[in-house]
Amino acid sequence: MTAPALAVEDLEVRHGAVTAVRGLSFEVGKGEIVGLIGPNGAGKSSTLHAIMGAVRPTGGDVRVNGVSVVGRRAEDVARRGVALVPEGRRIFAELTVEENLRLGLAGRRSRDGVAEDMRQVYDLFPVVEEARRRKAGTLSGGQQQQLAIARALVADPEVLLLDEPSLGLAPRVVDLVFEALADIRERGLAILLVEQRAQRTVAFADRAHVLSKGQMRLTLGPESAGDTDALVSAYLA
Amino acid sequence: MTVAVLGIDWQTLADAVGLGAIYALMAVGIGLVFGVLRLVNFAYGQLVMAGAYALAFASERGWPVSVGIVLCFAVVLALSLLMDRIVFRPLRAQSPAVMLVATFAVAFLLQSIALLWFGPLGKISASLATLNQPVTISGVDIRKIAIVATVLGAACLLVLVLLLGRTRVGLHMRAAAMDFRTAELLGVRAGRVIGAAVLISGLLAAVVAVMLTVQTPLVTPDFALRDTILVLAGVVLGGMNRLVPATLGGFAIGFASGLLGGALPTDQSQYLPSFLFAAVILVLVIRPGGLFTREGQQAVERV
Numbered sequence: 001m002t003a004p005a006l007a008v009e010d011l012e013v014r015h016g017a018v019t020a021v022r023g024l025s026f027e028v029g030k031g032e033i034v035g036l037i038g039p040n041g042a043g044k045s046s047t048l049h050a051i052m053g054a055v056r057p058t059g060g061d062v063r064v065n066g067v068s069v070v071g072r073r074a075e076d077v078a079r080r081g082v083a084l085v086p087e088g089r090r091i092f093a094e095l096t097v098e099e100n101l102r103l104g105l106a107g108r109r110s111r112d113g114v115a116e117d118m119r120q121v122y123d124l125f126p127v128v129e130e131a132r133r134r135k136a137g138t139l140s141g142g143q144q145q146q147l148a149i150a151r152a153l154v155a156d157p158e159v160l161l162l163d164e165p166s167l168g169l170a171p172r173v174v175d176l177v178f179e180a181l182a183d184i185r186e187r188g189l190a191i192l193l194v195e196q197r198a199q200r201t202v203a204f205a206d207r208a209h210v211l212s213k214g215q216m217r218l219t220l221g222p223e224s225a226g227d228t229d230a231l232v233s234a235y236l237a
Numbered sequence: 238m239t240v241a242v243l244g245i246d247w248q249t250l251a252d253a254v255g256l257g258a259i260y261a262l263m264a265v266g267i268g269l270v271f272g273v274l275r276l277v278n279f280a281y282g283q284l285v286m287a288g289a290y291a292l293a294f295a296s297e298r299g300w301p302v303s304v305g306i307v308l309c310f311a312v313v314l315a316l317s318l319l320m321d322r323i324v325f326r327p328l329r330a331q332s333p334a335v336m337l338v339a340t341f342a343v344a345f346l347l348q349s350i351a352l353l354w355f356g357p358l359g360k361i362s363a364s365l366a367t368l369n370q371p372v373t374i375s376g377v378d379i380r381k382i383a384i385v386a387t388v389l390g391a392a393c394l395l396v397l398v399l400l401l402g403r404t405r406v407g408l409h410m411r412a413a414a415m416d417f418r419t420a421e422l423l424g425v426r427a428g429r430v431i432g433a434a435v436l437i438s439g440l441l442a443a444v445v446a447v448m449l450t451v452q453t454p455l456v457t458p459d460f461a462l463r464d465t466i467l468v469l470a471g472v473v474l475g476g477m478n479r480l481v482p483a484t485l486g487g488f489a490i491g492f493a494s495g496l497l498g499g500a501l502p503t504d505q506s507q508y509l510p511s512f513l514f515a516a517v518i519l520v521l522v523i524r525p526g527g528l529f530t531r532e533g534q535q536a537v538e539r540v
Contacts, residue, residue, distance in 0.1 A: 052422060078424030090419040092412055102405075103412050107424025155424060 003066030004029045005190035006051070006082075006159045012059035013046045013214075020046035021214045024060070028159065028190040033181065035201035035208030036194045039235050043214040044194040045087060048161050051192075052084050053077040064159060078107035083157035087164050089148040093137030097128060100136050100151050107155035114154075121150045124180055142173035149180060159190045166197055178204055198235075199225055210234040245500055247377040253495025255383035257488040258390025259448050263468040264487020265397060266441035268480045271472075272414030273434040274325060275333050279340040281442060282465030283347035284320075288313040288446025289456040290351060293360035302364045310443040316347075317439030321431065329431075351458040359457035362450040369451060382451045393444060394484065397437070401480075406433050414480075467494060467510070470517045476527025485529045490517070 004027040013021040021043040028034045036044045050057040053074040062069050069077050078084075083104075092100050101121070105114060122129035125146040131139055136147060145165055152160060162181075166174040178200070185191055195201040202208045203225035210218040210231065218234040220227070263281065270278050291312040295305030324343055328336050368385060371378035401407035406429065412420040413430045421427050449461055468487050475486020490513065497509050520528050 054418070054422060073427075074421045075424050075426055078422065084422050086419065086422060090416065090422075092415050092419075094415060095408075095412065099408055102408055103420070103423050103425065106409065106420075106426075151423070 003063065005065060006192065007063040007066075008047070008051065008060070009063070010060040011047065011050060011057055011062065013043065013050045013055060014058045015046070015055075019214055021050065021057075021211075024211070024214070024216055026209055026216070028192050030158070030190055031185055031188045033185050033191040033193055033205045035205035036192065036211060037196070037198045037201050037208055038211035038217075041213075042211040044211055045163055046214075047211075048084065048163050048192070048194055051077075051161060052082060075106075078155065079109060081109065081156075081158040083107060083152035083155045083160055085145075085148045085152045085160070085162040085165055087167070089141075089144045091136045091139075091144050091147050091151070093135065095136055096132065097134055097136050097139070097147055098132040100147055101128070101132075101154050104151035104154040107157070109156070113156070117154050117156055121153050124153070124183060125150050142169050142176070145169060145173070145177060146180070149177070153184065157189065159192070160184065161192045161194075163194050164196055165193070166195065174200075198231055199228070202231070212236075245496060248371075248379060249496065249499030251377075251379040251383040251387075252499065253492045255380075255386035256452075256495040257490075257492035258386045259445055259452075260464065260468050260471060260491030260494075261484050261488035262390050262393055262441045262445050263464065264472050264475070264484050265394065265480065266438040266445070267468065267472055268477075268483035268487075269410075269434045270438045271477060271483075272480060273410060273417070273431055274329065274336070276325060276336045277333070277340065277469070278438075279337065279465070279469070280320065280344040280347060281438075281468075282461040283344050283351075284313050284316055284439065284442040285446045285449060285461040285465070286351060286456070286458070287316050287347065288443050289362060289450045289460050290355060290360065292364070292446065292450050293362035293456045296362045296364040297360060300364075305362075305364055306447055309446055310440070313443040313446060314436065314439045317435050317442065318432075321435040325431070325435070348458045348462075355456075355458070357458065359455045359460075362454050362456055365447070365451045366454060382448065385451075386448050389444065389448070393441065400437075406430070410434060463510070467491070467513065470514060474517050474520055474528050476530035478527075479530065482527050482529035486527065489528070 006028040009025050011021055011024040012019065024047060026034065036047060038044055046055065049055045051062050053069060053072050053076065057070060064080050064082055069080060092103065101118065127143050128147050128150045131143065136144065139147060149165065165177050169177065181191060181193065193201060193205060202220045203222050205222070208220045209216050210220065212235060218230060220230065224230060267278055267281050270276055288309040291309040292305045295308050320343060324339050328339055368382040369380055371380050401411055409420065409425045409430050410433060413425060417427070449464065450456060467490050471486040471490030472483045473486070474490060475484065476482030493516065494509065494513055497512055498506060501509060
């Protein structure tokens with residue numbers, strides 16, 4: 001049996017006296033999209049930050065391909081094949097689009113195949129290629145989101161974490177982002193998607209975990225996307 | 238021959254450009270470390286001072302100039318890396334105020350060590366004194382050091398621009414200066430970026446030490462202290478947050494300092510800093526974001 005690309009086990013994250021995440025366990029396999037949904041403050045972003053090493057979990061384990069990454073710095077976790085598309089995109093506005101992509105290369109484990117990966121990313125997001133000599137700050141919000149995903153992909157990750165990629169985007173652009181994610185899944189990446197758009201995420205992901213007050217309340221498959229009652233009650237739990 | 242408008246002769250102008258170039262290098266050295274660590278290194282002048290003592294040490298023993306310069310670079314670089322290891326890195330997570338006060342402590346510590354080891358009277362670094370002699374260019378006498386400082390300053394800045402603009406570590410440094418956290422999340426090696434900034438900053442301090450000892454051969458424990466304060470004012474004047482404005486600010490204050498020094502009668506030269514700082518205050522009242530930043534740039538950064 002091979003280890004899943006990402007395994008979170010009994011994770012606990014505390015910020016001072018506040019427990020943001022408690023006893024959270026789930027797995028994301030290769031070629032899977034797993035959604036994390038829930039109301040504000042449910043612990044979704046804290047989970048991503050703990051996986052990435054940006055905050056140190058107070059308990060539990062995070063394993064990438066079977067190897068624990070707890071206690072490692074974010075730069076090391078990135079180099080183990082985990083890429084994050086952060087909330088608010090966090091692109092470098094004053095650098096060119098191409099320079100932003102080159103920064104993404106920092107997380108690569110190998111320098112081989114850079115040109116191919118760049119090509120694939122440009123094919124996936126033609127807008128990024130067209131704008132590559134422009135300052136990233138001049139791009140629209142939707143274009144910046146595509147750049148942020150592209151920047152994560154050129155690191156050639158095995159696990160892709162996305163923190164609310166559809167936030168503040170026009171519906172047409174949201175469609176584009178979700179289409180791109182479906183495409184990325186086809187390449188065998190493990191995708192963990194934190195989203196506010198609950199129903200869409202449930203319908204789109206292989207399974208979606210509903211978080212509330214730091215704990216997992218419910219796991220839904222795409223067939224439950226219409227089951228609004230279950231969602232609502234889990235949100236209110 | 239004089240520049241008609243201000244009654245300043247060409248020689249003063251050349252000296253002012255030379256001093257501006259030296260200050261610009263110091264500004265880059267301070268600005269690089271500030272960019273990456275958000276740390277105003279008040280002890281930067283003491284790095285220059287240590288380098289100057291190395292030169293004087295070699296000069297008093299009659300060692301060749303090249304040996305003195307190598308010793309100067311070795312001492313300054315070793316001290317920079319030591320400072321980084323012992324002070325900057327352990328305090329990296331602390332607030333900028335803590336780090337600033339720590340650099341004050343380092344500055345006074347180094348100054349006291351110099352006082353204990355070399356005494357208050359100072360040492361003479363004479364090996365490069367020939368650079369103070371003038372060359373005549375189309376009828377104007379210009380000190381060699383003014384030319385050397387200008388050319389060397391421009392060359393250092395050019396190399397730095399290429400390094401920051403064209404290399405991977407340069408890109409990583411620029412990104413870390415803009416948003417360190419995100420850079421780390423992308424896999425940028427924080428330690429390497431900081432190390433590179435400290436190293437380059439140290440190299441520049443060594444270059445500055447060599448050139449300042451030509452201007453001021455008497456090396457005392459407070460060597461380069463006044464220059465550092467002026468450069469810090471210049472960096473704030475230009476715009477602390479960015480390297481190019483900070484460098485221009487450093488150049489501007491050096492240039493102004495050189496011009497005023499030449500224009501003021503000798504018996505009134507003690508008022509030079511007063512004039513300079515008054516000008517700095519005036520500029521900052523009118524343009525709080527800095528002289529060389531674009532309008533609105535500051536507002537954008539806070540988003």
